[in-house]
Amino acid sequence: MVPIAYYLVLAAILFCIGIAAFLIKRNVITIFMSIELMLNAVNLTFVAFAHMWHQVSGQIFVFFVMVVAAAEAAVGLAIIIALFRTRQTLNVDSVNLMKN
């Protein structure tokens, strides 16, 4: 049986990649994807712990997260499309109309 630590390390690595990508990348779609990556890293820990404790509640949490992520993706992608239509760019640094 795979020890819990392996899952957790993997999840941590995925989460850090997500953070790094979120901080570094300028393309809004990539940022969006990195958020999804972080969510899935968390999902992984949930599932791992659920498996370890033989509890089903962790898996139910994962389903909730997936539902919210799906909804978020729908809304987020709609926003991105609207953004691209008005500004012809996906670079977040140039979307600064509200600043100052």
Next chain:
Amino acid sequence: MNPNLLWLIPTLPFAGFLLNGTLGRKLPRAAVSAIALLFTAAPAVIVAYLWAFMKSAGAPLALSVTSRPWIAISGFQVNFAFTVDHLTLIMLGVVTGVGFLIHLYSAGYMAHEDGYWRFFAYLNLFMFFMLVLVLSSSFLLLFVGWEGVGLASYLLIGFYFTKDSAANAGKKAFIVNRIGDFGFLLAMFLLIAHFGTLDFNGVFSQISATPLTGGFLTAIALLLVVGAAGKSAQIPLYIWLPDAMEGPTPVSALIHAATMVTAGIYMVARCHTLFDRSPYALGVVACIGAATALMAACIGVVQHDIKRVLAYSTISQLGYMFMACGVGAYEAGIFHLMTHAFFKALLFLSAGSVIHALSGEQDMRVMGGLRKRIPITFWAMTAGVFAIAGIPPFSGFFSKDEILYQTFLWDNPLHILLWAVGLFTAFLTSFYMFRLWFKTFFGAERFDEHHLGDGHSHGVHESPAIMTVPLMILAILSIIGGWVGVPLAFGGHNVFEHFLGPVFHAETHVAGHMILRNAEPVLAAVSIATAALGFFAAYVFYYKKPGTAGVLAQRFKPVYSLVEHKFWVDEIYGLLIVQPLLMLSRLFLGGIVDAGLVQGTSSGLAGGTRGLGSIVRRMQSGNIRSYAGWLALGAAAVIAIALFTH
């Protein structure tokens, strides 16, 4: 009767204060004065009822009412508690009776003034605190009233607060009184330390139960004297009272003649058990009183402002009362307090009526010949002048003579000296009062009738009835007020002394009374002769040969100028106390403590905050990714702390 009625006596004027103080601005003048008069008359009625009850056969000697504890800390407790005994009854009668008459007079006197509602609200506030003061049965509640009347006095002296001199006079009165109050406070601390209570009964029963005497009793008594000297304008704290004349005249009559300034005498009489145990403190009281009486009378002789003459005469008469308390003749002191309240209120109100007639003129040098123009005021003033000068059978004669007689009997080597001082003061009193009388009402009219006041003269006119009726009542009281204390030697029964007997236990020199009873007519004859001498001196100087006084003043120029400048006391105090304090404040407290410490701290704090802000401001760049970075860093920091701190 129900003792809870006592609560009503002070709370009624307080209700009047609240009503006039909150709604008065919007009410018509008639309503304002009606409220003030109603809430002053009601306590007077209760006091009359109380008086009848206490005089009835089988009534207790003292009536008390107590609240639940006001302050209760381990082993020390103070209640709101009122007690009425015969001493309190007299004070209550004076305060509510004279107070009501002065309220009535004020309704006429202040009719044309701005701030009518404010004036009556303050007057009612004063009545409230004064009644608390005389009713209280503990030092602490007495102190509450004591401070309260000081506040009311401050507010009323500074009533014309747009005038600099009035505002300053108010401040002076308040600050000088604070010095006295400091002594009072220290006395209370000593009382708590030694007796564990501030209740009159508790303290005095402990004092009389044990044969203890000693330094601390003298210390407490002397500290109380400091307080009394502040409130009752005695040396060295008398300087505020002459300046207090900046207030409206009814205020001078009520607060600075009849009631508040007698609080010190009342307090000494109330604490007679304590003072009787400390002959030294009593001696100090007597000497202070005599010195004040003489000094103030000297200054009074050369004043030109009609109200200032009366102010100095008040200080001088208060000195008499102090002297009476000092020689252990508390009854005589309280007797003089009562008659003085009548005739001095009368004199002030008459002076107010004169000032009113002359549209605000107060200088006696430009008065004269008013006898025919304002006859009611003239006759009222005459009663007052005769009373204070000590001409029998006016009231002042009996009380003043009693004081002089008791001083003569005092069991102390100084008694002849103090008696002589008192007698000389009586001569001066008679002289300056008749001087005022002649200068104001006799001789040629020295005023210009069409240019009185600030050019809006209404001509010389008698005051309206609302002012003259109180004058007449007070004049009658000034004439007959002394008849309750006619001594045995003149075929009287000295009802007053017997009335107060239960309070003071008649423990003061009973032996002396028996031995020297025959001396009383002789001494009385001497003081009548003195008063008559004062009258004739004034008659010659200010009526027969008006120039004589000026010639004498020229010949004795150094003396005259010393007295005219009030012995330079204000200047000496200014040089010795006020200026050094101001220097200390400006240079040390203002320069180093305020500018350096206080401002330095605050501006340093402000600068530090601004500096920190300018650093932290950079975090708020508006760049989403930097926010996210801070967020991630923060989360990492939290995890790191959670991991490594246990």
